Structures are given as C-alpha cells and as structure tokens.
Amino acid sequence: MIEVGEAIQPEIRARLVDNPFYVLELAPDCTRAEVERAGQKLLAMIELDLAGGPTYPTPFGSGRRDAAKIREAMAELRDPQRRLFHELWVLARPWAGETAGLAHADGERELGFSAARSALGWRS
Amino acid sequence: MPIFPLAFTTIAILLPTLLHRWEHVGVSPHLPPKQWARGLWSVVLALILSFVAALFALSIGRGHLINVIPFAAVLVLLFPWPITRLVLIPLGWWRAAFHMAQLSGWVWRGDVSGGQLVAGAWAVLRQRIPSPSAIVWLSARRDEIEPLGAPGVLGSALLADAVGDHAVARRLMQIVADFDDDHRPPLTRYLANEWLVADAASRGLWAEVELRGRSPHRRSRATKLLGDVAARLIGYPPVPHNFALVLRWLRAPSRARTFALVWRALLEPRAEVVPEVRRPSAAPPIALEGPALLAAHSGAIALGRIPTAALHQLGRGWDQMLADPGVRSQTARRALALRAGDPDLVLERLGRQVEADLSALARAGAVPLAELEDDSKTLRRVARELRHELLDELAIMSEGLEARVRARRQLAPLDELREFLALREHYERVCELGGPELVRIAFSQIHDPLCNLAVWLWDERGENGIANAMFRWLGHEAVMAGDEQAAELQRRNVACG
Known part of the structure; x- marks a missing residue:
C-alpha cells in the first residue's frame, strides 16, 4: 500500500488545466490569426457575461477563466517558443482511459471503520 | 455541644x-x-x-x-469523576462536566484545571453539533492554564477535534505519550491511547490500531476488540480465533455499532503474514513512449498520487524520451515551422518541468529517496533536488525558531508546543523519506533550536511538563541519530525532573 504523503501542490495541477490551448479552446495546430480571433471572442463573451464565457472544458475537469487569464493565454501563444512547450502537453490529450495503467493511490487504501469514534465513546 | x-x-x-x-x-x-x-x-x-x-x-x-x-x-x-465520565460527558453537559471535574483532584494528580478542560472538551465532543460558544469559552480557560501539563494538552487536542482539526488533535495526542510519568496522570495516557485507536480505526490504519489496541498499557474493552479485529484483518500474529473475536465482541460495549466490523473480520481467513512468503517483485513494466508518456504524466498529475512503480515507469519513460533523437528532430521541425528558435531550449524547459512534477508526485506519495535512485537518471536528479529541498525547509524552520528563542519572543505554551510539533513532524518526514543518511544531518539541524526552546520553557517559564517531553524526544532521536554527546545532554536534562 502506498504511504500517504503531502497533497500535490495545487499550482502543479492548475498548470495542466490552465494550458493556453484549453483556455482558448484551440487545437495545437491553430494559426496565429485563430489565436487572436478566439481570444477576442472570449473577451467579448466575458465582457457581456454570456453563458460559456467563464468556464472551459479540459481533460482534467472544467476550468474557470477571466479576462486576465485569456490575455495571458494569448500572450503565451504569441511567443513561438512558449507555444511549442504548451503544444507538447496538449498533444497528449489524456482523456478518459488514457492514463496508461496508473492506478489511483486512494483505490488501494484499506477501508476504515467510520463508527470507531462513537464506539469508543468520543462521539455520541 | x-x-x-x-x-x-x-x-x-x-x-x-x-x-x-x-x-x-x-x-x-x-x-x-x-x-x-x-x-x-x-x-x-x-x-x-x-x-x-x-x-x-x-x-x-x-x-x-x-x-x-x-x-x-x-x-x-x-465520586466526581465517575459521575462526570458516565453521566455528564455522555449527556454533553460541558459546563457541569467542567465544574464537577474540579473535585477530581486525585484522578488528575493535582492538575485540576487541565482535568476540567478534558471533561468540558470531551462533553462538547459528545454533543450532536459541538457548541461554538462552549469551544470559545473552554479555549479561553485553556489559555489561562499555567503551566500546561499533559491534561491541558489532552484537553487542547479534544478541542482541536471538536473544531474538526484532526491533524492537530492527532499530533497533540501523540505528544501526551512523550510526557514523563511525573508530569502525566495515568488517565491522560489511557485517554490519548483510546483516542488514537479510534482515529486510526476510522482512517483504516489497521497496523496502528493493532499496535495501540494490543499494547500492554491499560485499555478499554472496545479498544481491545479493535486491536484484535485489526490483527485479524492484517494477519498480524497472534491472529485471534473466531471464538476469541466473538467473545471480545460480546464483552465490549456498542455491540450494534461494531457488529459489521467484527463480521468483516470473521470473514477474513485466519492467516498469519509470514515475511518469507512475500511476493517477489514484479518485472519492470515496459517504458512508456511519446504521447502515451505525456498522457500518463498528465494523468498522474491530475490524480495527485501514484504508486511508486508507476513513478518509476514515468522516470524511465522520460529518460528515453528526453534522450530520443527522433523527439528532438520532431521538435526541431515544429520549431522551424513556428520560428521558435532553438528547440533544445524547449526540451530543456520540458525536462525541468517534468522533474518538478515528478518531485511533487514523489512527495505526495511519500516515496523514499533511496527508491528513486534505482535506474532512472531523471529520478536520480529528482531525488537529489528533493533531498536539498527537504533539508532547506528544515533549516528555514529551525532558524526561524532559533531566532525567536534568542530574541525571547514568547508564544502561549500551547503554541510553543505546536511549533515544536510542526518542526518535529517535518524532521520525521525528512528521516522517513531520506533514510539513515539524512537522519544525522537533519538531527544536527534541529537539535540546538529545540533544545534551546525546551531549556527556555524549563528555566524561565516554568513549563516543566512540556519541556520534559521535548527533552525526552530529543534524547530518543539523539540515540537514533548516533549523536552520543546530544544523547548524554538530554539524559541529564530529563533527569532534572
């Protein structure tokens, strides 16, 4: 059984969800013009408070975006070197069933006895 | 007349x-x-x-x-304590329990205010919804206790449990065991053990339940039952027979609540775990490649924790991928199309990112550093970085404490204890992950700051109980780290009483 250590830092998980391609809902082979168009469209949607503006789907669950995050994503994709780095992660697309046999540690944890505290008189 | x-x-x-x-x-x-x-x-x-x-x-x-x-x-x-324990606490009458416990001087060996805190906090815990005003009132009484003895620490742990802070409650309960018998009424050790057994059982840590539930100290019938059930579930010898388990269950209270657990244990075959029949280690799985590796890596980060074998699989996969000329030429082609400049810079950044991710996964899974240094270059670098990271964090905590003690900026006794426990917890994590080679280095970092803190508490602040518990723990760790000079110093400190 795997020992339980510290929880993984939230910013590491957030890096996956906040990939600029997911934020702008673009494919990794999109053009520069598509980046600008998608960014402007999403900024307008946020400004007008339209449905679908504040959230976006990712393989790791839905993320939340605001105007700052959209502008940051556009800036990341404008820089070719940074864009190439983000492309590498998006190309993988780990949708359901593609985690290549990595078992969830919690699945191996043995079952506890939830009534233990009350059985020993610590709870009513 | x-x-x-x-x-x-x-x-x-x-x-x-x-x-x-x-x-x-x-x-x-x-x-x-x-x-x-x-x-x-x-x-x-x-x-x-x-x-x-x-x-x-x-x-x-x-x-x-x-x-x-x-x-x-x-x-x-x-009979103030039996009435408090059997009537007032189960009814959740915390104020009555608090005042009635005042008469139980002998039970608490003179630490009546600490005993009152235990009674009041325990009664609050027994309420369906713990009363916030009661917790505030009891916390204020707790802050007035000077010096803070084992009952005060036990009561503080129960208050932490009442507000849902189980981790702090657990740490405080564990330190009660480190108090010297002169500073600890027998009831405190008994109650702390009972609480820790209940806590471990509720989290499914059956090895700990077995250890505490079958310890030679005084135990309740319910704890004895949980100890035997745990031994049966994990196959720890001597594994109890069906008849012995049923007998334990019949003698224990709360039979309706424990029935399902006992039934689960009875269904478990009565087999002892023998080290000789441990399963041979499986052949190393095939290394992942390309998109499958990236997908597995992203999936692992999303899960938050993965088994050690999967971490090795990722490490080997990244070794191959980062050294693969095909990946470099593919990245170079894409860099050319995007006018992204040197592709090696992107691959370097990818390598750094991967190492940071694997390091976080190793910490989350509490993987010992020695296991990371097997066969993967990437994991060896991760282990080296993790070692520095763990020692740096310990050094920062130790230096902060040392500076505060030197400046005589004092905290409330319970907060001093919490700071000690936080440093101790980090030290234990460093030792657990780093293995024997890090124990001595880590101990040399924490010894002086913690010893100075304990001496300050003892000499100038009269917190003898807490200070003695610190000296005892430092003495034990000095022996484990092989630091004979520190061990001798702590033996002398403990002997001060």
Whole structure:
C-alpha cells in the first residue's frame, strides 16, 4: 500500500488545466490569426457575461477563466517558443482511459471503520 | 455541644483545605513539591466524605429517610469523576462536566484545571453539533492554564477535534505519550491511547490500531476488540480465533455499532503474514513512449498520487524520451515551422518541468529517496533536488525558531508546543523519506533550536511538563541519530525532573 504523503501542490495541477490551448479552446495546430480571433471572442463573451464565457472544458475537469487569464493565454501563444512547450502537453490529450495503467493511490487504501469514534465513546 | 462532632467538622474542613493550599502554594519555598502529594487533598476529602456517607447510611437504615438528600449529595461529592465520565460527558453537559471535574483532584494528580478542560472538551465532543460558544469559552480557560501539563494538552487536542482539526488533535495526542510519568496522570495516557485507536480505526490504519489496541498499557474493552479485529484483518500474529473475536465482541460495549466490523473480520481467513512468503517483485513494466508518456504524466498529475512503480515507469519513460533523437528532430521541425528558435531550449524547459512534477508526485506519495535512485537518471536528479529541498525547509524552520528563542519572543505554551510539533513532524518526514543518511544531518539541524526552546520553557517559564517531553524526544532521536554527546545532554536534562 502506498504511504500517504503531502497533497500535490495545487499550482502543479492548475498548470495542466490552465494550458493556453484549453483556455482558448484551440487545437495545437491553430494559426496565429485563430489565436487572436478566439481570444477576442472570449473577451467579448466575458465582457457581456454570456453563458460559456467563464468556464472551459479540459481533460482534467472544467476550468474557470477571466479576462486576465485569456490575455495571458494569448500572450503565451504569441511567443513561438512558449507555444511549442504548451503544444507538447496538449498533444497528449489524456482523456478518459488514457492514463496508461496508473492506478489511483486512494483505490488501494484499506477501508476504515467510520463508527470507531462513537464506539469508543468520543462521539455520541 | 458534644466535642466529637465539633472536632470532626473542624478537621473535615481544615485538613483538605490546608492540603489543597499546600499543593498550590507549597509548604515552604525551600521544600520542592512531592509527586505523591499531588491530589492528596482529594483523597483525604474522599475518606472524610466516606465516613460521613456511612453515618448517613446508618441513619437512613434506622428510619430517618430525610437523610437521603444529604446522603445523595455526599455520594456526588465522593465520586466526581465517575459521575462526570458516565453521566455528564455522555449527556454533553460541558459546563457541569467542567465544574464537577474540579473535585477530581486525585484522578488528575493535582492538575485540576487541565482535568476540567478534558471533561468540558470531551462533553462538547459528545454533543450532536459541538457548541461554538462552549469551544470559545473552554479555549479561553485553556489559555489561562499555567503551566500546561499533559491534561491541558489532552484537553487542547479534544478541542482541536471538536473544531474538526484532526491533524492537530492527532499530533497533540501523540505528544501526551512523550510526557514523563511525573508530569502525566495515568488517565491522560489511557485517554490519548483510546483516542488514537479510534482515529486510526476510522482512517483504516489497521497496523496502528493493532499496535495501540494490543499494547500492554491499560485499555478499554472496545479498544481491545479493535486491536484484535485489526490483527485479524492484517494477519498480524497472534491472529485471534473466531471464538476469541466473538467473545471480545460480546464483552465490549456498542455491540450494534461494531457488529459489521467484527463480521468483516470473521470473514477474513485466519492467516498469519509470514515475511518469507512475500511476493517477489514484479518485472519492470515496459517504458512508456511519446504521447502515451505525456498522457500518463498528465494523468498522474491530475490524480495527485501514484504508486511508486508507476513513478518509476514515468522516470524511465522520460529518460528515453528526453534522450530520443527522433523527439528532438520532431521538435526541431515544429520549431522551424513556428520560428521558435532553438528547440533544445524547449526540451530543456520540458525536462525541468517534468522533474518538478515528478518531485511533487514523489512527495505526495511519500516515496523514499533511496527508491528513486534505482535506474532512472531523471529520478536520480529528482531525488537529489528533493533531498536539498527537504533539508532547506528544515533549516528555514529551525532558524526561524532559533531566532525567536534568542530574541525571547514568547508564544502561549500551547503554541510553543505546536511549533515544536510542526518542526518535529517535518524532521520525521525528512528521516522517513531520506533514510539513515539524512537522519544525522537533519538531527544536527534541529537539535540546538529545540533544545534551546525546551531549556527556555524549563528555566524561565516554568513549563516543566512540556519541556520534559521535548527533552525526552530529543534524547530518543539523539540515540537514533548516533549523536552520543546530544544523547548524554538530554539524559541529564530529563533527569532534572
């Protein structure tokens, strides 16, 4: 059984969800013009408070975006070197069933006895 | 007026009062307080009350039924802790429990305020929804306790449990075991053990339940049952028979609540775990490649924790991928199309990112550093970085504490204890992950700051109980780290009492 250590830092998980391609809902082979168009469209949607503006789907669950995050994503994709780095992660697309046999540690944890505290008189 | 009742009343009032006062202010500044004398006043009071109760019982027996009222009052005064424990705490009457515990001086070996805190906090825990005002009130009483002894720490742990802070409660309960017997009423160790067993059982840590539930110390019948159930579930010898388990269950309270657990244990075959039949380690799985590796890596980060074998699989996969000329040429082609410049910079950044991710996964899974240094270059680099990271964090915590102690910026006794526990927890994590090679380095980092803190608490602040627990723990760790000089110093500190 795997020992339980510290929880993984939230910013590491957030890096996956906040990939600029997911934020702008673009494919990794999109053009520069598509980046600008998608960014402007999403900024307008946020400004007008339209449905679908504040959230976006990712393989790791839905993320939340605001105007700052959209502008940051556009800036990341404008820089070719940074864009190439983000492309590498998006190309993988780990949708359901593609985690290549990595078992969830919690699945191996043995079952506890939830009534233990009350059985020993610590709870009513 | 006859002389006997007058003399008896005088003695009955004066003797316990005098003993109680001696306990608090001392007989003389030149005479140190005696351990055996702690709570002696309550024993004397109990003897006198027993005599009075016997007189009332005789009187009732002769037909004076009116004496039932004072007889009942004397009985209440005679058994304050059983009444608190069996009536007031289960009812959740925290204020009554708090005040009634004041009479239980002997049970708490003189630390009556700590005992009151335990009774009040326990009663709050027994409420369906713990009362926030009660927790605030009890916390204020706790802050007034000086010095903070084992009952005070136990009560603080129960208060932390009542507000849902189980991690702090667990740490405080564990430190109760480190208190010296002179600073710890036997009941505190018993209650801390009972709480830790319940906590471990609720989290499914059956090895810990077995260890504590079958320890040679005093245990309740429910704890004995949980200890045997745990031994059966994990196959720890001697594994109890079905008949022994059923007998334990019949003798334990809360049979309806424990029935399902006992049934689960009975269904488990009675087999002892023998180290010789441990499964041979499986052949290393095939290394992942390309998109499958990236997908597995992203999936692992999303999961948050993965088994050690999967971490090795990722490490080997990244070794191959980062050294693969095909990946480099593919990245170079894409870099050319995007006009992204040097592709090696992107691959370097990818490598750094991967190492940071694997490091976080290794920490989350509490993977020992030695296991990371097997066959993967990437994981070896991760292990090296993790080692520095763990020691740096420990050094920062130690230096912060040392600076505060040097500047004599004091915290409340419980906060001092919490800071000690936080540093201790981090030290234990470093030792657990780093193995024997890091124990000595880590110990040399924490010894002086913690020793100075304990000496300050002992010499200038009169927190002897907490300081003694710290000295004892440092002495134990000094032996484990092989630092004979520190071990000798802590032996002398512990011997101070």
